[in-house]
Amino acid sequence: MNYGKMIYYHRKQKGWSQAQLCKDICSVTHLSKIENGSKEVHFDLIEELLQKLNVSIELEEEKLEELKIIIEDIADSIQRKNYTLGRQLLRTIEKYSTYLKHTEYVFLYGLTKAWFYIQTENFKMVDKLLEKLEKLNKKFSQYERCLYYFIIALYRFHQNSIYEAWDYLEKISECKDSQISNEKLTEYYFYRALISAQLKRNGLSIHYSYKALSVFEKQHNFKRILDTEILLAIELIKTGDLKRSESLLHSVYKNAILFKDKIIQKSALHNLGYLYFQKNEFEMANEYYFKALKLVEKNSSSYLSLITNIIQNLIFLGELVEAKELSRATLTEMTNNDNSEYIKIYCLYLESCGDENEYMNYLDKVVIPRMILDNNFKKIIEYKERLAKYLINIGSFEEATMHLLDCNLLMKQ
Numbered sequence: 001m002n003y004g005k006m007i008y009y010h011r012k013q014k015g016w017s018q019a020q021l022c023k024d025i026c027s028v029t030h031l032s033k034i035e036n037g038s039k040e041v042h043f044d045l046i047e048e049l050l051q052k053l054n055v056s057i058e059l060e061e062e063k064l065e066e067l068k069i070i071i072e073d074i075a076d077s078i079q080r081k082n083y084t085l086g087r088q089l090l091r092t093i094e095k096y097s098t099y100l101k102h103t104e105y106v107f108l109y110g111l112t113k114a115w116f117y118i119q120t121e122n123f124k125m126v127d128k129l130l131e132k133l134e135k136l137n138k139k140f141s142q143y144e145r146c147l148y149y150f151i152i153a154l155y156r157f158h159q160n161s162i163y164e165a166w167d168y169l170e171k172i173s174e175c176k177d178s179q180i181s182n183e184k185l186t187e188y189y190f191y192r193a194l195i196s197a198q199l200k201r202n203g204l205s206i207h208y209s210y211k212a213l214s215v216f217e218k219q220h221n222f223k224r225i226l227d228t229e230i231l232l233a234i235e236l237i238k239t240g241d242l243k244r245s246e247s248l249l250h251s252v253y254k255n256a257i258l259f260k261d262k263i264i265q266k267s268a269l270h271n272l273g274y275l276y277f278q279k280n281e282f283e284m285a286n287e288y289y290f291k292a293l294k295l296v297e298k299n300s301s302s303y304l305s306l307i308t309n310i311i312q313n314l315i316f317l318g319e320l321v322e323a324k325e326l327s328r329a330t331l332t333e334m335t336n337n338d339n340s341e342y343i344k345i346y347c348l349y350l351e352s353c354g355d356e357n358e359y360m361n362y363l364d365k366v367v368i369p370r371m372i373l374d375n376n377f378k379k380i381i382e383y384k385e386r387l388a389k390y391l392i393n394i395g396s397f398e399e400a401t402m403h404l405l406d407c408n409l410l411m412k413q
Helices: 003-014 018-022 028-036 043-052 057-079 083-094 106-119 123-139 142-158 162-173 178-184 188-198 202-218 222-238 242-258 262-278 282-293 301-316 320-333 340-353 356-373 377-393 397-412
Strands: none
Touching: 003 018, 003 028, 003 043, 018 028, 018 043, 028 043, 043 057, 057 083, 057 106, 083 106, 106 123, 106 142, 123 142, 142 162, 142 188, 162 188, 188 202, 188 222, 202 222, 222 242, 222 262, 242 262, 262 282, 262 301, 282 301, 301 320, 301 340, 320 340, 340 356, 356 377, 377 397
16 A cells, blocks of 8 residues: 555645644655655554544555455456446446545556446547556556556557557567466457457467457356357358357357347357358358348448348349349438448449449449448459459450459458
8 A cells, every 4th residue: 555645645635734744743854755655664654644634544445445346346347348337336436536546556447447438439538548548657567567558459459450459469468477467357368369360360360269268268257258259150160160160150149049138149140141151051141141130220330231241142142133122222221322331232232233334333433442441451352353354354454454463462461
């Protein structure tokens, strides 16, 4: 416990000057050094100063321990995705924010708040907190520094700065007490797995997914177990292990029903649709996409993503009339015709109409530039390859070659 800060806090609360407090006890210079933490002092002197302030050391220690437990509970609520509880605990502890500034938990409190606001996407609050914390990071303990790196990694991930996020996670592994940090930061391996997936390091993502599962199982963190199993299943699909992925996704779906978690139910169904799409079982894929569609809000990004997949499958099945009607109905309901979801669905609408010239012109002039703006490399490659094939068929070999060269460069990234 930092007794100097405690003395300073209670002296200020009483509105006393240093001279008033230290009268008949010690010199003003001596008291100043105690409050600044720059002087080792006898405990008897601390007791005498606190007694004059009418402060019980025992009660202060109990209060501080209670606040420490609340901070730890906020961290636990974040890692269990129980943000309602986390918000309640934050409201409770914020009543003591001034007091906490004068304790050894001031940095841990600030870092935990930033962590909560990142995961609840309150980025204005995150910016304010990180601006203050960045100036103080030299004073952090080893664990606080690891937590700081973890928070920055999460923030960079949300900002889509994937390589930078990975670099900050690497810094945690270099900390002296990284093992302790990893035990406290139970999300650490999950984000290692998730960012590995973003970087297309599928084997590494699977490796870290199993590590994350081990940690979450020890903590009985069932919601995060299901999150991790979804991620693992997606990576297994990408590596061609469809049988294991299928079994895992069905298991996740059943457990999500037991836990009444509609978000994970939707995710499991969506990815089962993706799995059957990879197996060229387009009717089965649409069956799962339609089930997932019932669990999402109409015209949300998840809804439009599912609709896009369904229309794509209808085209693969040769059901062009159904694809055309569904895409037209969806486009009519959409209010913003300048976002990537609208462009993708309009692209499918043109494809279902069978007007190849208009479709390819739209790809070239609208779709590909938009995908470049969104950094959607997968779609850029897909559309450029399709456009190149069309250009070859009409004899525009030079232009087709330029698009294929672009695809090769993107594949190497």
